[in-house]
Amino acid sequence: xxNMAEDTIKADILIKNGYLLSMNKGPKVIKHCDVAxxxxxxxxxxxxxxxxxxxxxxxxxxxxxxMPGLINCHTHCGMxxxxxxxxxLPLMDWLQTLWPLEDKLTQEMVYWISLLSIxxxxxxxxxxxxxxxxxxxxxxxxxxxxxxxxxxxxxxxGAGYDMQDIRIRENRELYDKWHGGxxxxxxxxxxxxxxxxxxxEYIKAVLDLVDKTGMExxxxxxxxxxxxxQCKNTTGMTPVAYLNKLGLLDRPVVAAHCVHVTxxxxxxxxxxxxxxxxxxxxxxxxxxxxxxxxxxxxxxxTIGLGTDGASSNNNLDMFREIRLAxxxxxxxxxxxxxxxxxxxxxxxxxxxxxxLNWPDIGTVxxxxxxxxxxxxxxxxxFYPLSDIKTHLVYSGGGRDVSTVIIDGQVVMxxxxxxxxxxxxxxxxxxxxxxxxx
Amino acid sequence: xxNMAEDTIKADILIKNGYLLSMNKGPKVIKHCDVAxxxxxxxxxxxxxxxxxxxxxxxxxxxxxxMPGLINCHTHCGMxxxxxxxxxLPLMDWLQTLWPLEDKLTQEMVYWISLLSIxxxxxxxxxxxxxxxxxxxxxxxxxxxxxxxxxxxxxxxGAGYDMQDIRIRENRELYDKWHGGxxxxxxxxxxxxxxxxxxxEYIKAVLDLVDKTGMExxxxxxxxxxxxxQCKNTTGMTPVAYLNKLGLLDRPVVAAHCVHVTxxxxxxxxxxxxxxxxxxxxxxxxxxxxxxxxxxxxxxxTIGLGTDGASSNNNLDMFREIRLAxxxxxxxxxxxxxxxxxxxxxxxxxxxxxxLNWPDIGTVxxxxxxxxxxxxxxxxxFYPLSDIKTHLVYSGGGRDVSTVIIDGQVVMxxxxxxxxxxxxxxxxxxxxxxxxx
Numbered sequence: 089x090x091n092m093a094e095d096t097i098k099a100d101i102l103i104k105n106g107y108l109l110s111m112n113k114g115p116k117v118i119k120h121c122d123v124a125x126x127x128x129x130x131x132x133x134x135x136x137x138x139x140x141x142x143x144x145x146x147x148x149x150x151x152x153x154x155m156p157g158l159i160n161c162h163t164h165c166g167m168x169x170x171x172x173x174x175x176x177l178p179l180m181d182w183l184q185t186l187w188p189l190e191d192k193l194t195q196e197m198v199y200w201i202s203l204l205s206i207x208x209x210x211x212x213x214x215x216x217x218x219x220x221x222x223x224x225x226x227x228x229x230x231x232x233x234x235x236x237x238x239x240x241x242x243x244x245x246g247a248g249y250d251m252q253d254i255r256i257r258e259n260r261e262l263y264d265k266w267h268g269g270x271x272x273x274x275x276x277x278x279x280x281x282x283x284x285x286x287x288x289e290y291i292k293a294v295l296d297l298v299d300k301t302g303m304e305x306x307x308x309x310x311x312x313x314x315x316x317x318q319c320k321n322t323t324g325m326t327p328v329a330y331l332n333k334l335g336l337l338d339r340p341v342v343a344a345h346c347v348h349v350t351x352x353x354x355x356x357x358x359x360x361x362x363x364x365x366x367x368x369x370x371x372x373x374x375x376x377x378x379x380x381x382x383x384x385x386x387x388x389x390t391i392g393l394g395t396d397g398a399s400s401n402n403n404l405d406m407f408r409e410i411r412l413a414x415x416x417x418x419x420x421x422x423x424x425x426x427x428x429x430x431x432x433x434x435x436x437x438x439x440x441x442x443x444l445n446w447p448d449i450g451t452v453x454x455x456x457x458x459x460x461x462x463x464x465x466x467x468x469x470f471y472p473l474s475d476i477k478t479h480l481v482y483s484g485g486g487r488d489v490s491t492v493i494i495d496g497q498v499v500m501x502x503x504x505x506x507x508x509x510x511x512x513x514x515x516x517x518x519x520x521x522x523x524x525x
Numbered sequence: 526x527x528n529m530a531e532d533t534i535k536a537d538i539l540i541k542n543g544y545l546l547s548m549n550k551g552p553k554v555i556k557h558c559d560v561a562x563x564x565x566x567x568x569x570x571x572x573x574x575x576x577x578x579x580x581x582x583x584x585x586x587x588x589x590x591x592m593p594g595l596i597n598c599h600t601h602c603g604m605x606x607x608x609x610x611x612x613x614l615p616l617m618d619w620l621q622t623l624w625p626l627e628d629k630l631t632q633e634m635v636y637w638i639s640l641l642s643i644x645x646x647x648x649x650x651x652x653x654x655x656x657x658x659x660x661x662x663x664x665x666x667x668x669x670x671x672x673x674x675x676x677x678x679x680x681x682x683g684a685g686y687d688m689q690d691i692r693i694r695e696n697r698e699l700y701d702k703w704h705g706g707x708x709x710x711x712x713x714x715x716x717x718x719x720x721x722x723x724x725x726e727y728i729k730a731v732l733d734l735v736d737k738t739g740m741e742x743x744x745x746x747x748x749x750x751x752x753x754x755q756c757k758n759t760t761g762m763t764p765v766a767y768l769n770k771l772g773l774l775d776r777p778v779v780a781a782h783c784v785h786v787t788x789x790x791x792x793x794x795x796x797x798x799x800x801x802x803x804x805x806x807x808x809x810x811x812x813x814x815x816x817x818x819x820x821x822x823x824x825x826x827t828i829g830l831g832t833d834g835a836s837s838n839n840n841l842d843m844f845r846e847i848r849l850a851x852x853x854x855x856x857x858x859x860x861x862x863x864x865x866x867x868x869x870x871x872x873x874x875x876x877x878x879x880x881l882n883w884p885d886i887g888t889v890x891x892x893x894x895x896x897x898x899x900x901x902x903x904x905x906x907f908y909p910l911s912d913i914k915t916h917l918v919y920s921g922g923g924r925d926v927s928t929v930i931i932d933g934q935v936v937m938x939x940x941x942x943x944x945x946x947x948x949x950x951x952x953x954x955x956x957x958x959x960x961x962x
Contacts, residue, residue: 168908169909171909171911171916171920172909172911172912172920173911173912175865175915175919176861176862176865176915177862178861179861181861182861204905204908207905208905208906211905369852371856372852372853372856373852373855373861373919374855374861375855375856375858375859375860375861375863376856377859378856401919401920402915402916402919402920403906403919403920404906405906408848411845412849412852415806415809415810415849416853416856418809418810418811418812419808419812419853421812422812422814423615424613424615424616424810424811424812425613425614426812428612428613429612429613466951468641468644468645468648468947468950468951469645469840469842471605471608471950471951472606472608472609472954472955472957472958473955473958474608474609474610474962475609475610475612476609478609478613478839479608479609479839482839483608483609483835483838483839483840485922487922487924510905513905513908514903514908517908517909518908518909518910520909521909521910521911525911
């Protein structure tokens with residue numbers, strides 16, 4: 089509730105009379121609220137009818153929640169073509185099944201696969217995603233064309249691999265071409281893959297790139313017990329301690345997974361203000377384990393949520409992560425109050441903006457970027473309309489998202505995408521699948 | 526693939542050209558299959574066009590999976606009015622918050638709340654549910670009116686409670702009035718609530734009812750550590766051993782939960798052929814714990830899936846249980862091959878028919894009751910169309926169910942319910958909610 093203008097506000101879009109869940113100052117749902125958008129920013133948030141708004145477009149939000157778009161902090165868009173391939177396998181076997189198939193991917197394929205992934209994300213309420221893969225120029229083009237917001241990194245594997253220098257060059261080129269691109273909707277990070285795929289020398293080469301450009305870093309950290317064991321065997325340290333020793337954690341870092349972290353690791357993550365991405369579906373599906381997310385949260389570590397790639401999930405609906413995160417931690421911690429609904433909603437929105445170091449998104453507040461979703465709460469599974477916030481977490485889902493606005497643009501309205509041709513995307517991806525798998 | 530008739534079959538419904546997942550002889554998806562229904566039975570299952578079928582109604586199943594309806598083996602329909610009430614609380618606190626509210630429920634309310642629950646279940650692909658609650662005559666009427674199939678029990682609490690004898694009488698009346706009712710769609714069981722709510726004397730009175738009538742039993746067993754601890758303090762035995770000693774397990778039993786069972790308990794459950802109902806969402810949400818479902822499955826115990834009530838879930842979509850079951854057990858057992866997709870699909874269909882001792886449902890086979898669902902697999906999240914079976918488990922959901930047939934009657938077509946007025950149901954339940962909470 090702010091900025092109650094007494095004069096008329098000129099706006100492009102007025103969202104009228106919804107249940108506001110701004111995620112600003114806690115997860116509280118307030119009935120009868122309006123939100124006005126001008127350009128790509130939120131111009132006004134307030135009780136219905138109180139502000140005088142003259143808008144070219146009015147969206148009725150009766151029986152709809154108005155909330156910030158979800159932020160998917162870790163995924164691999166290009167891998168969606170492997171959805172359903174290599175199921176029920178542990179991480180290392182799964183990677184080794186997929187790697188030869190990945191060699192067959194082309195820029196053209198990754199463009200269309202990225203569009204499929206983005207369409208799926210928008211339809212389930214995601215407005216920003218962080219990706220690490222290859223052929224990232226294609227993914228950047230898909231981001232530009234679809235209107236979504238993204239943090240992109242070229243995955244850098246360099247421990248006896250071919251082309252490790254080429255990869256670093258590609259990450260640099262991605263940065264030069266796309267950082268701040270698509271009208272400011274793209275941010276480019278460096279993507280050293282993990283300690284088990286990068287030598288010490290290679291990590292130093294990545295840090296050199298980072299220091300030359302000011303890029304932030306997106307990396308997999310302590311995803312499996314094997315990774316930790318191997319790192320200890322080689323370096324005598326956990327992955328977190330090792331990356332800290334190399335100075336990597338002194339830069340702004342997005343650390344995906346952090347499933348197998350010790351108390352000392354967590355202290356380092358907090359001290360270095362590393363953003364941790366919790367990926368509950370993927371961690372379960374690959375049998376990586378249960379991340380100590382409640383301990384991390386209590387310690388004050390910044391935590392966002394991610395779906396990971398569709399090949400280890402197998403869906404890009406962030407609401408599934410929200411529900412799973414909240415449910416499993418109650419059983420893991422033997423505490424029904426662990427990760428309550430509001431905390432997980434915060435991880436998926438405000439937490440994501442902090443992890444990705446993008447402070448202009450993550451809440452519905454005047455002056456912030458207009459990344460907003462409307463959620464239909466008139467479905468049977470929302471009745472009785474009691475505690476809307478917990479309904480969103482425990483009973484709702486991505487399929488309840490009706491309208492999605494990103495950077496002030498309506499990219500989905502009443503379930504219909506305006507920037508992506510679903511039929512063409514499905515047709516092309518199916519064709520590529522047949523060609524390479 | 527059976528019953529390839531050479532002569533023309535007269536049928537009421539022909540489901541044409543779908544992806545058949547019959548769940549007969551394992552979870553295998555076969556393209557281009559037809560299913561014919563005559564009356565309330567499946568008259569033919571075979572490759573598209575091979576059988577000559579003359580049907581009054583043809584349902585096109587292109588891009589649809591044809592599979593048996595899901596069987597929700599444990600829920601409490603009347604509790605859906607408490608969805609969103611008393612979240613993030615452990616079982617005992619949660620029960621004590623709800624009990625005073627339950628006293629305010631009337632028959633009329635429970636009828637409409639049951640219809641809401643049934644509508645939600647049908648929309649997400651459930652064709653049979655097992656319920657234990659009170660005002661069960663109202664739930665039976667809702668079952669009759671909606672066309673769903675159900676196993677109903679009057680919840681029997683009797684350890685110093687008022688009205689314990691009245692409850693047993695009501696269970697008897699329910700049996701006399703409704704067992705085999707609604708055209709054979711209703712079966713009535715006895716519902717002794719749990720060892721912590723029933724005295725030994727009361728359980729014996731229930732067994733007396735069971736022996737007089739031949740009723741089967743639906744009971745909560747070893748849901749929480751507290752229940753087990755308390756039972757051991759009072760009887761020196763685990764709930765399973767104690768119920769076995771009382772002879773209860775010598776009758777056909779549906780045992781909900783079995784979260785905290787020992788190896789010895791599991792041996793008893795197997796030996797006595799007890800049907801166990803696994804309720805992963807509820808067990809997580811109430812912090813009851815992770816049931817050793819993989820151990821039980823390996824031992825050969827019969828297992829079905831359940832949602833439990835919407836107040837501890839908070840949704841009645843069985844596909845959420847399917848996904849959750851498959852995901853969390855991989856992490857619990859540190860084994861990515863634990864509970865693969867096909868195994869969980871089997872629990873939700875064939876397993877359910879075994880648990881509820883209703884052999885005529887649970888698979889799509891000639892001669893079985895026509896409880897069949899069609900699932901739209903043309904959504905973005907099913908692409909590429911690779912392994913349809915795993916897509917159903919890991920990426921699909923209740924919202925993909927398009928058509929539901931129960932006992933030969935189309936109760937939902939293209940997402941539209943034919944037997945329940947959704948708007949009236951929502952309106953009434955909301956009104957009751959405001960009146961009692």
